[in-house]
Amino acid sequence: MNEEGCDEPAPVPTTTAAAAAATTANIHSADLTVGFIGAGKMAICLAKGILKRGIVKPDRIVASAPTDRSAGLFTEAGMRTTRDNREVVQACKVVFIATKPPVVKAALAGIRGEVTGDHLIVSIAAGITIATLEKALPVGAHVVRLMPNTACQVGEGAMVFARGRSTTPEEALLLQELLSHCGMCLEVPEPYIDIHTGMSGSGIAYAYMFAEALADGAVKMGMTRAVAGDIAAQTLLGAARMLLQTKAHPSQLKDDVSSPGGTTIYGIHELEKGNFRSTIINAVETATARASHLGKQD
Ligand SMILES: NC(=O)C1=CN([C@@H]2O[C@H](COP(=O)(O)OP(=O)(O)OC[C@H]3O[C@@H](n4cnc5c(N)ncnc54)[C@H](OP(=O)(O)O)[C@@H]3O)[C@@H](O)[C@H]2O)C=CC1
Numbered sequence: 001m002n003e004e005g006c007d008e009p010a011p012v013p014t015t016t017a018a019a020a021a022a023t024t025a026n027i028h029s030a031d032l033t034v035g036f037i038g039a040g041k042m043a044i045c046l047a048k049g050i051l052k053r054g055i056v057k058p059d060r061i062v063a064s065a066p067t068d069r070s071a072g073l074f075t076e077a078g079m080r081t082t083r084d085n086r087e088v089v090q091a092c093k094v095v096f097i098a099t100k101p102p103v104v105k106a107a108l109a110g111i112r113g114e115v116t117g118d119h120l121i122v123s124i125a126a127g128i129t130i131a132t133l134e135k136a137l138p139v140g141a142h143v144v145r146l147m148p149n150t151a152c153q154v155g156e157g158a159m160v161f162a163r164g165r166s167t168t169p170e171e172a173l174l175l176q177e178l179l180s181h182c183g184m185c186l187e188v189p190e191p192y193i194d195i196h197t198g199m200s201g202s203g204i205a206y207a208y209m210f211a212e213a214l215a216d217g218a219v220k221m222g223m224t225r226a227v228a229g230d231i232a233a234q235t236l237l238g239a240a241r242m243l244l245q246t247k248a249h250p251s252q253l254k255d256d257v258s259s260p261g262g263t264t265i266y267g268i269h270e271l272e273k274g275n276f277r278s279t280i281i282n283a284v285e286t287a288t289a290r291a292s293h294l295g296k297q298d
Protein backbone atom coordinates (compact mmCIF):
# COMPACT_ATOMS: atom_id res chain seq x y z
CA MET A 1 0.00 0.00 0.00
CA ASN A 2 1.23 3.55 -0.69
CA GLU A 3 0.73 6.65 1.50
CA GLU A 4 -2.79 7.18 0.14
CA GLY A 5 -3.71 3.64 1.13
CA CYS A 6 -3.85 2.39 -2.47
CA ASP A 7 -2.36 -0.78 -3.82
CA GLU A 8 0.90 0.12 -5.51
CA PRO A 9 2.36 -2.26 -8.08
CA ALA A 10 5.91 -3.46 -7.53
CA PRO A 11 8.56 -1.26 -9.17
CA VAL A 12 9.78 -2.34 -12.56
CA PRO A 13 13.34 -3.73 -12.55
CA THR A 14 15.85 -1.53 -14.36
CA THR A 15 18.09 -2.73 -17.16
CA THR A 16 21.83 -3.09 -16.69
CA ALA A 17 24.80 -1.86 -18.75
CA ALA A 18 25.53 -5.47 -19.73
CA ALA A 19 21.96 -5.83 -20.97
CA ALA A 20 22.31 -2.61 -22.96
CA ALA A 21 25.50 -3.87 -24.59
CA ALA A 22 23.89 -7.20 -25.47
CA THR A 23 20.95 -5.39 -26.97
CA THR A 24 23.14 -3.13 -29.05
CA ALA A 25 24.67 -6.27 -30.53
CA ASN A 26 21.19 -7.69 -31.25
CA ILE A 27 19.86 -4.53 -32.75
CA HIS A 28 22.73 -4.20 -35.18
CA SER A 29 22.24 -7.74 -36.40
CA ALA A 30 21.40 -7.62 -40.10
CA ASP A 31 19.20 -10.66 -39.46
CA LEU A 32 16.61 -8.91 -37.35
CA THR A 33 13.15 -9.61 -38.72
CA VAL A 34 9.87 -8.13 -37.54
CA GLY A 35 6.39 -9.54 -38.08
CA PHE A 36 2.83 -8.43 -37.53
CA ILE A 37 -0.12 -10.78 -37.03
CA GLY A 38 -2.80 -8.35 -38.16
CA ALA A 39 -2.03 -5.65 -40.71
CA GLY A 40 -4.46 -2.96 -39.62
CA LYS A 41 -4.27 0.64 -38.48
CA MET A 42 -2.02 0.20 -35.44
CA ALA A 43 0.25 -2.35 -37.12
CA ILE A 44 1.06 0.03 -39.98
CA CYS A 45 1.70 2.92 -37.54
CA LEU A 46 4.27 0.78 -35.68
CA ALA A 47 5.79 -0.62 -38.87
CA LYS A 48 6.34 2.87 -40.27
CA GLY A 49 7.93 3.99 -37.02
CA ILE A 50 10.21 0.93 -37.01
CA LEU A 51 11.26 1.63 -40.60
CA LYS A 52 12.20 5.20 -39.62
CA ARG A 53 14.61 3.76 -37.03
CA GLY A 54 16.46 2.31 -40.03
CA ILE A 55 17.79 -0.91 -38.52
CA VAL A 56 15.19 -3.15 -40.13
CA LYS A 57 14.84 -2.95 -43.90
CA PRO A 58 11.32 -3.08 -45.40
CA ASP A 59 11.89 -6.53 -46.89
CA ARG A 60 12.59 -7.89 -43.39
CA ILE A 61 9.11 -6.91 -42.16
CA VAL A 62 6.17 -9.19 -42.89
CA ALA A 63 2.52 -8.78 -41.91
CA SER A 64 -0.38 -11.22 -42.09
CA ALA A 65 -4.12 -10.67 -42.43
CA PRO A 66 -6.97 -12.83 -43.71
CA THR A 67 -7.91 -10.34 -46.46
CA ASP A 68 -6.11 -7.74 -48.57
CA ARG A 69 -8.19 -4.92 -47.04
CA SER A 70 -5.29 -3.37 -45.14
CA ALA A 71 -2.27 -5.19 -46.58
CA GLY A 72 -1.78 -2.57 -49.32
CA LEU A 73 -0.21 -0.05 -46.96
CA PHE A 74 2.49 -2.60 -46.11
CA THR A 75 3.26 -3.59 -49.70
CA GLU A 76 3.31 0.06 -50.85
CA ALA A 77 6.14 0.67 -48.34
CA GLY A 78 8.10 -2.39 -49.57
CA MET A 79 7.10 -4.73 -46.75
CA ARG A 80 5.87 -8.28 -47.34
CA THR A 81 2.40 -9.61 -46.59
CA THR A 82 0.90 -13.06 -46.29
CA ARG A 83 -2.41 -14.64 -45.35
CA ASP A 84 -0.65 -17.28 -43.25
CA ASN A 85 0.04 -16.20 -39.65
CA ARG A 86 2.44 -19.11 -39.17
CA GLU A 87 4.66 -17.82 -41.96
CA VAL A 88 5.15 -14.60 -39.98
CA VAL A 89 6.33 -16.52 -36.92
CA GLN A 90 8.57 -18.78 -39.00
CA ALA A 91 10.20 -15.75 -40.65
CA CYS A 92 10.48 -13.27 -37.77
CA LYS A 93 12.17 -12.96 -34.39
CA VAL A 94 9.98 -10.13 -33.08
CA VAL A 95 6.28 -10.71 -33.70
CA PHE A 96 3.61 -8.13 -32.88
CA ILE A 97 0.11 -9.47 -32.21
CA ALA A 98 -2.02 -6.72 -33.75
CA THR A 99 -5.47 -8.23 -34.24
CA LYS A 100 -8.56 -6.94 -32.44
CA PRO A 101 -8.75 -8.32 -28.86
CA PRO A 102 -11.52 -10.92 -29.48
CA VAL A 103 -9.38 -12.51 -32.22
CA VAL A 104 -6.17 -12.77 -30.19
CA LYS A 105 -6.80 -16.18 -28.60
CA ALA A 106 -7.64 -17.83 -31.94
CA ALA A 107 -4.64 -16.17 -33.61
CA LEU A 108 -2.32 -17.40 -30.83
CA ALA A 109 -3.75 -20.92 -31.04
CA GLY A 110 -2.89 -20.90 -34.74
CA ILE A 111 0.76 -19.88 -34.22
CA ARG A 112 1.42 -21.72 -30.93
CA GLY A 113 3.22 -24.60 -32.67
CA GLU A 114 5.69 -22.22 -34.33
CA VAL A 115 6.65 -20.15 -31.28
CA THR A 116 10.06 -20.93 -29.75
CA GLY A 117 12.24 -19.42 -27.04
CA ASP A 118 13.95 -17.33 -29.74
CA HIS A 119 10.81 -15.31 -30.45
CA LEU A 120 9.73 -12.13 -28.76
CA ILE A 121 5.92 -11.98 -28.93
CA VAL A 122 4.61 -8.44 -28.40
CA SER A 123 0.85 -8.06 -28.02
CA ILE A 124 -0.72 -4.64 -28.50
CA ALA A 125 -4.29 -5.87 -27.96
CA ALA A 126 -6.29 -3.75 -25.53
CA GLY A 127 -7.08 -5.57 -22.30
CA ILE A 128 -5.38 -8.88 -23.15
CA THR A 129 -3.24 -9.69 -20.12
CA ILE A 130 0.21 -11.24 -19.93
CA ALA A 131 -1.35 -14.23 -18.14
CA THR A 132 -3.70 -14.81 -21.08
CA LEU A 133 -0.85 -14.49 -23.59
CA GLU A 134 1.41 -16.87 -21.64
CA LYS A 135 -1.39 -19.41 -21.23
CA ALA A 136 -2.04 -19.41 -24.98
CA LEU A 137 1.64 -19.88 -25.92
CA PRO A 138 4.20 -22.60 -25.13
CA VAL A 139 5.62 -22.58 -21.59
CA GLY A 140 8.55 -20.16 -21.37
CA ALA A 141 7.49 -18.07 -24.39
CA HIS A 142 8.97 -14.58 -24.29
CA VAL A 143 6.00 -12.22 -24.11
CA VAL A 144 5.58 -8.46 -23.88
CA ARG A 145 2.33 -6.56 -23.49
CA LEU A 146 2.62 -3.16 -25.19
CA MET A 147 0.09 -0.37 -25.50
CA PRO A 148 0.93 2.20 -28.18
CA ASN A 149 -1.10 4.96 -29.79
CA THR A 150 -1.42 5.99 -33.41
CA ALA A 151 1.03 8.90 -33.08
CA CYS A 152 3.80 6.26 -33.32
CA GLN A 153 3.48 6.79 -37.06
CA VAL A 154 4.90 10.32 -36.71
CA GLY A 155 7.39 9.52 -33.97
CA GLU A 156 5.30 11.07 -31.19
CA GLY A 157 3.62 7.98 -29.78
CA ALA A 158 3.17 7.35 -26.07
CA MET A 159 3.82 3.68 -25.31
CA VAL A 160 4.03 1.59 -22.18
CA PHE A 161 4.88 -2.07 -21.88
CA ALA A 162 5.23 -4.85 -19.33
CA ARG A 163 7.34 -7.99 -19.59
CA GLY A 164 6.15 -11.56 -19.23
CA ARG A 165 7.82 -14.00 -16.85
CA SER A 166 10.43 -15.26 -19.32
CA THR A 167 11.17 -11.98 -21.08
CA THR A 168 14.62 -10.57 -20.33
CA PRO A 169 15.78 -6.99 -19.76
CA GLU A 170 17.81 -7.38 -22.98
CA GLU A 171 14.62 -8.12 -24.91
CA ALA A 172 12.94 -5.10 -23.32
CA LEU A 173 15.84 -2.96 -24.53
CA LEU A 174 15.65 -4.52 -27.98
CA LEU A 175 11.98 -3.57 -28.15
CA GLN A 176 12.68 -0.03 -26.93
CA GLU A 177 15.43 0.34 -29.55
CA LEU A 178 13.16 -0.95 -32.30
CA LEU A 179 10.46 1.52 -31.27
CA SER A 180 12.76 4.43 -30.53
CA HIS A 181 11.52 6.37 -33.57
CA CYS A 182 7.89 5.71 -32.63
CA GLY A 183 7.92 7.90 -29.51
CA MET A 184 8.33 7.48 -25.77
CA CYS A 185 8.24 3.89 -24.52
CA LEU A 186 8.28 3.17 -20.80
CA GLU A 187 8.36 -0.12 -18.94
CA VAL A 188 5.60 -0.11 -16.31
CA PRO A 189 3.85 -2.49 -13.95
CA GLU A 190 1.16 -4.38 -15.88
CA PRO A 191 -1.84 -2.77 -14.11
CA TYR A 192 -0.82 0.58 -15.64
CA ILE A 193 -1.45 -0.75 -19.15
CA ASP A 194 -5.26 -0.64 -19.03
CA ILE A 195 -4.97 2.87 -17.53
CA HIS A 196 -2.64 3.95 -20.33
CA THR A 197 -5.13 2.47 -22.81
CA GLY A 198 -7.90 4.71 -21.43
CA MET A 199 -5.66 7.74 -21.10
CA SER A 200 -3.50 7.62 -24.22
CA GLY A 201 -4.24 4.68 -26.55
CA SER A 202 -7.81 5.98 -26.61
CA GLY A 203 -6.97 9.43 -25.23
CA ILE A 204 -5.39 10.61 -28.44
CA ALA A 205 -8.93 10.50 -29.87
CA TYR A 206 -10.11 12.84 -27.11
CA ALA A 207 -7.31 15.22 -28.11
CA TYR A 208 -8.51 15.10 -31.74
CA MET A 209 -12.02 15.90 -30.54
CA PHE A 210 -10.67 18.87 -28.59
CA ALA A 211 -8.81 20.10 -31.69
CA GLU A 212 -11.93 19.69 -33.77
CA ALA A 213 -14.04 21.57 -31.24
CA LEU A 214 -11.51 24.43 -31.03
CA ALA A 215 -11.62 24.74 -34.80
CA ASP A 216 -15.43 24.55 -34.81
CA GLY A 217 -15.50 27.47 -32.39
CA ALA A 218 -13.19 29.49 -34.62
CA VAL A 219 -15.27 28.65 -37.70
CA LYS A 220 -18.36 29.78 -35.82
CA MET A 221 -16.61 33.10 -35.19
CA GLY A 222 -15.81 33.49 -38.91
CA MET A 223 -12.39 31.87 -39.51
CA THR A 224 -11.94 29.49 -42.45
CA ARG A 225 -11.82 25.76 -41.65
CA ALA A 226 -8.32 25.38 -43.12
CA VAL A 227 -6.77 28.15 -41.03
CA ALA A 228 -8.70 27.11 -37.92
CA GLY A 229 -7.62 23.46 -38.26
CA ASP A 230 -3.93 24.33 -38.50
CA ILE A 231 -4.10 26.73 -35.58
CA ALA A 232 -5.95 24.18 -33.43
CA ALA A 233 -3.29 21.54 -34.15
CA GLN A 234 -0.41 23.97 -33.47
CA THR A 235 -2.08 25.05 -30.21
CA LEU A 236 -2.16 21.43 -28.98
CA LEU A 237 1.42 20.87 -30.14
CA GLY A 238 2.59 24.03 -28.36
CA ALA A 239 0.80 23.07 -25.16
CA ALA A 240 2.34 19.58 -25.24
CA ARG A 241 5.85 20.97 -25.81
CA MET A 242 5.41 23.48 -22.98
CA LEU A 243 4.38 20.69 -20.60
CA LEU A 244 7.25 18.40 -21.59
CA GLN A 245 9.98 21.03 -21.77
CA THR A 246 9.12 23.21 -18.77
CA LYS A 247 7.94 20.29 -16.59
CA ALA A 248 5.57 22.85 -15.05
CA HIS A 249 2.26 21.69 -13.62
CA PRO A 250 -0.57 22.16 -16.15
CA SER A 251 -2.42 24.37 -13.67
CA GLN A 252 0.61 26.71 -13.49
CA LEU A 253 0.77 27.01 -17.28
CA LYS A 254 -3.01 27.58 -17.35
CA ASP A 255 -2.71 30.32 -14.71
CA ASP A 256 0.07 31.99 -16.74
CA VAL A 257 -2.44 32.43 -19.58
CA SER A 258 -5.31 33.66 -17.42
CA SER A 259 -5.15 37.42 -16.81
CA PRO A 260 -7.48 38.84 -14.15
CA GLY A 261 -10.68 39.81 -15.94
CA GLY A 262 -9.11 38.70 -19.24
CA THR A 263 -10.35 36.50 -22.05
CA THR A 264 -9.03 33.13 -20.85
CA ILE A 265 -10.82 33.02 -17.51
CA TYR A 266 -14.10 33.76 -19.31
CA GLY A 267 -13.43 30.80 -21.62
CA ILE A 268 -12.40 28.56 -18.72
CA HIS A 269 -15.62 29.39 -16.88
CA GLU A 270 -17.61 28.13 -19.89
CA LEU A 271 -15.57 24.90 -19.95
CA GLU A 272 -16.20 24.33 -16.25
CA LYS A 273 -19.95 24.91 -16.72
CA GLY A 274 -19.75 21.99 -19.18
CA ASN A 275 -17.86 19.83 -16.65
CA PHE A 276 -14.80 19.82 -18.91
CA ARG A 277 -12.28 18.23 -16.54
CA SER A 278 -14.75 15.93 -14.87
CA THR A 279 -15.91 14.68 -18.27
CA ILE A 280 -12.33 13.84 -19.27
CA ILE A 281 -11.67 12.07 -15.97
CA ASN A 282 -14.85 10.06 -16.54
CA ALA A 283 -13.73 9.20 -20.08
CA VAL A 284 -10.38 7.85 -18.87
CA GLU A 285 -12.09 5.89 -16.08
CA THR A 286 -14.67 4.34 -18.41
CA ALA A 287 -12.18 3.51 -21.16
CA THR A 288 -9.83 1.93 -18.60
CA ALA A 289 -12.68 -0.24 -17.31
CA ARG A 290 -13.57 -1.15 -20.87
CA ALA A 291 -9.98 -2.26 -21.56
CA SER A 292 -10.10 -4.49 -18.51
CA HIS A 293 -13.47 -5.88 -19.64
CA LEU A 294 -12.12 -6.65 -23.15
CA GLY A 295 -9.43 -8.78 -21.54
CA LYS A 296 -12.01 -10.83 -19.65
CA GLN A 297 -14.17 -11.70 -22.68
CA ASP A 298 -13.87 -15.11 -24.26
N1 LIG B 1 -6.13 1.67 -33.41
C1 LIG B 1 -5.54 2.14 -32.31
O1 LIG B 1 -5.45 3.35 -32.11
C2 LIG B 1 -4.93 1.20 -31.32
C3 LIG B 1 -5.16 -0.14 -31.38
N2 LIG B 1 -4.58 -0.99 -30.46
C4 LIG B 1 -4.82 -2.41 -30.54
O2 LIG B 1 -4.32 -2.85 -31.78
C5 LIG B 1 -5.07 -3.96 -32.22
C6 LIG B 1 -5.46 -3.74 -33.66
O3 LIG B 1 -6.29 -2.62 -33.72
P1 LIG B 1 -6.47 -1.83 -35.09
O4 LIG B 1 -5.18 -1.80 -35.81
O5 LIG B 1 -7.15 -0.57 -34.75
O6 LIG B 1 -7.51 -2.81 -35.84
P2 LIG B 1 -7.72 -3.05 -37.40
O7 LIG B 1 -9.11 -3.56 -37.54
O8 LIG B 1 -7.31 -1.85 -38.16
O9 LIG B 1 -6.69 -4.22 -37.74
C7 LIG B 1 -6.90 -5.54 -37.35
C8 LIG B 1 -6.13 -6.41 -38.31
O10 LIG B 1 -6.22 -7.76 -37.88
C9 LIG B 1 -6.46 -8.56 -39.03
N3 LIG B 1 -7.03 -9.83 -38.61
C10 LIG B 1 -8.30 -10.18 -38.32
N4 LIG B 1 -8.37 -11.49 -37.98
C11 LIG B 1 -7.10 -11.98 -38.06
C12 LIG B 1 -6.52 -13.25 -37.84
N5 LIG B 1 -7.23 -14.30 -37.43
N6 LIG B 1 -5.20 -13.37 -38.04
C13 LIG B 1 -4.44 -12.34 -38.46
N7 LIG B 1 -4.94 -11.11 -38.67
C14 LIG B 1 -6.25 -10.93 -38.47
C15 LIG B 1 -7.37 -7.71 -39.88
O11 LIG B 1 -7.39 -8.22 -41.19
P3 LIG B 1 -8.42 -7.68 -42.31
O12 LIG B 1 -7.94 -6.34 -42.69
O13 LIG B 1 -8.26 -8.70 -43.38
O14 LIG B 1 -9.76 -7.67 -41.65
C16 LIG B 1 -6.65 -6.38 -39.75
O15 LIG B 1 -5.56 -6.31 -40.64
C17 LIG B 1 -6.26 -4.12 -31.30
O16 LIG B 1 -6.07 -5.20 -30.44
C18 LIG B 1 -6.29 -2.81 -30.51
O17 LIG B 1 -6.73 -3.00 -29.20
C19 LIG B 1 -3.74 -0.54 -29.48
C20 LIG B 1 -3.49 0.80 -29.38
C21 LIG B 1 -4.09 1.78 -30.26
Ligand SMILES: O=C(O)[C@@H]1CCC=N1
Pocket residue numbers: 126197201202
Ligand atom coordinates in the same frame (compact mmCIF):
# COMPACT_ATOMS: atom_id res chain seq x y z
O1 LIG C 1 -10.45 1.60 -29.16
C1 LIG C 1 -9.72 0.62 -29.00
O2 LIG C 1 -10.17 -0.44 -28.58
C2 LIG C 1 -8.25 0.72 -29.28
C3 LIG C 1 -7.43 0.44 -28.06
C4 LIG C 1 -6.70 1.73 -27.76
C5 LIG C 1 -7.07 2.61 -28.84
N1 LIG C 1 -7.89 2.05 -29.66
